[in-house]
Amino acid sequence: MKNKGVGKKKSKRNMNLLTPYVMVTPAMCFLIIFTLYPMINLIYLSFFTFKLARPDLKTWVGLLNYKFLLFVKEDFVIALKNTAVYTVAVVFFLILFAVLFAMWLEKDTKLNSFAQRAIFTPHLVAMISCGMIWSWIMDEKGLFNAVLSFFQLPGLRWLNSSATAMISIVIVSVWKSLGYYTLIVISALKSIPTEIFEAAELDNTNGFRKFFKITIPMLSPQLFFLLIVITINSFKVFDTVRTMTGGGPGNSTNVISYYIYHYVFNNNQMGIATSAGVVLMGILMIMTIFYFKAVGKKVYYQ
């Protein structure tokens, strides 16, 4: 009798110990199937060479793919550089303009609410449509050059010149997501208590110091979030390049994601593509850790 009682208690305790694991199982299943497995499989596949249609005929080559990427072929390093340039430019301009626009549009007026909607609209349009429209606007006989020639200025070759193609892509990317990030900054601005600015006025604070010593620190959690999200999104940019330049002219707008796509569907070299994917993942991981370690400390949380 006594032993039975103890056994019952024990099994109940085991139940209690198991409960949390049972609870998280569904979420863990999703994570394993859709995140963990593809990740590990990607790393595994990067040690082989094979064709997309025949994954069964793969040959083990060890680190040869990586050697190819980083030391033999030049195009990957170019893609890496392009991605870095693109990311730095997009992160800088997006955050700068998002803060400036947010400060401009913060006040609730009819004009501001219209302007807010207007700059948000591109976010709702499919990238493929945006690509089409901007390809026309930036065509050598397109809208921009028409405007330039109206003012008697020489036209630019925009997407057709390796000198201006990357900056053109950056312009489109910033234009497309500016409204979304501005919205985030506006809501953050509005949540700063007005008394703090009034106290600053009483403390004889000039506009410059008010912005850098109060506004920016108060926005820091949102700006940090923007920094990470925009960096990751920029590293993975694909659709803009695919629809507007196809990585050209030359390799001037070839970025990592497009490079991977190109090696899968055009060159059919899965080994190169998967190892490039691993490098991309590694860079993003390092970047994120770096951000949290270096920048995260300066972020103020309420």
Next chain:
Amino acid sequence: MGDIVFKGINKSFGNTKVIEDLNLTIKDGEFTVLVGASGCGKTTLLRMIAGIGPATSGELLINGENITDIPPGKRDIAMVFQNYAIYPTMSVRGNIEFGLKNNKVPKKERNRLIAEISEIVGLTPYLDRKPSALSGGQRQRVALARAMVKKPSVFLMDEPLSNLDAKLRVAMRSELIELHNQLKTTFVYVTHDQVEAMSMADTIILMDHGKIQQHASPEIIYNDPNNIFTAQFIGTPPMNIIPLNEGIKLGFRPEKIKLSREITNSKFQRKCHLITREMLGSETLYKAILENETIMIKSLEAEFRMGEDVYISIEDTDLYFFAADGNRIRKGDVPDYNKLLKMVGGSWNEE
């Protein structure tokens, strides 16, 4: 610094007029308390002095000089906000130092001032903490230190104690009185709490719906109210108001009532019926029915019970008369003040 003078001040928010044609002088060096229910315009006045909520029209003078166009930072004033409004991203030191840095005070002088002020308010051990790691009372002190370190000629305080617990509030109250005694600068203090107003002020400005009801010392406000609003706002429980004939009303304070079981030879005497009794310790609060009117009685004697019939008596000097419009009728205001006294004596005295 000189007196602060409001001349014909109007203020409206959108279409709502909050303050209409207000004239007021706040004396230099005094502890002035603006008191009134929420929405009476007291904070609006304070923000005008600070320069962060300008008047719609009218003039604001300090020391005879129109300061309407002077920015808040150049007015030589400091303000303590209701929710403190300390900069959450800066340390305690950073908060206190911010205004000094803006005013280009040299570093040596800054450190000296910070050390001095943080010693006074007891923040020295917390200088490097962030405000989020401080208690409510400590945050309050940061706000106070930030104001004090600027050595302003005018201190503005917008309900600075309302977020503190009762015990701390009482302690801070006497600390502020002490601070004013030391600094001898002008304090303008906004509160909705009449106890705070009475205990701290040199001068009370009682406001209602954007109008000044009475502007006087606490003693005068309590003993010689201008109107029914003042009489009922100050004092706990508020003054009893009993309607007489011809719209005239009689007022008397609950704490001035004498209770007895037998008739005494007092002139104003009335029988009433006790309906509740609250023993508060040193005092006892009774609610009573007097000729269909409910009155409150505050007495040192706790021996009377619920349901008892008792006699109340009040001295002539503790009886107040008010006209139909709510304004006070004082002794010199009417030709025959004794007629009023007789009126209550005659019609109220049963014997």
